[in-house]
Amino acid sequence: MNKELSKKLAKSLLSKLPKERSVLIQVSEFLGFVYSLYRKERLFRDFILNPQVPNEKKVEYLVSLSSKFSLPSEVREFINYLVELNAMPMLGEIKRLYDHEVEKLLRLSKAFILVAKKxxxxxxxxxxxxxQQILNRELEFEVQEDPSLIGGFVVKTSGFVLDASVKRALEKLT
Incomplete structure (x- = not known):
């Protein structure tokens, strides 16, 4: 995987987008959705990687997916470039770098809350x-369920972990 190319693609996408928080976050969600689809759905991955399928068809399909996210037209240019470079395997890294740049731009950090149940x-x-009060900054939260926690929750950001799970409490006892 080419980290330099991923970085250039992430920064290029960000530079073309309107600097509105909602737009930047929607684009991040779209990138995450497409990458998840690429990783988990064999048919999608085969379609994207198949050299027999014309790039126009791949772009057309990805653009149709993007329309469900109400994304600006600049994303279409990025999708076209992504397909042209056959860079879909790098999309996870591109998203990670894009999110990092968005966090810096918006002075916003991403936080994950892991909970045992809803x-x-x-x-x-x-x-x-x-x-947010403890860290004295605004956070964009993503909530995920992890039954192995038994109860309680874990909050993770880049540089901060708060583990208030039953699993961790039990580990401390042993």
Whole structure:
């Protein structure tokens, strides 16, 4: 995987987009969706990697997916470039670098909340609020379920981990 090319592609995409928070986040979600599809769906991956399929068809399909995310037209140019370079295997790295650049631009950080099971909205908002207060910065949260935690939660950002899980408490006892 070519990290330099991934970095150039991520920065190029960001430079072409309007600097509106909602747009930048939508593009990130789209990149994550397409990369997840690429990793998990063999038919999609085979379609994208098949040299017999014309690039126009690949771009057409990806653009149709992007329309569901209400993305600006600049994304189409990026998709075209991605397909032309056959860079879809690098999309995970491109997204990671894009997200990093967006965080710097918006002074926004991404945080993951891992929960054992789905929490009610009030509890979730309380956790988010407290973590933002502790770190003294705005965070974009992504919530994921992880039954192995047994109970409680874990919050992860780049450089900060708060583990309030039952699993961790039990590990401390042994």
């Amino acid at each position: 929490l009610d909205e009030n509890t979730l908002e309380s956790i988010k609020s407290k973590v």
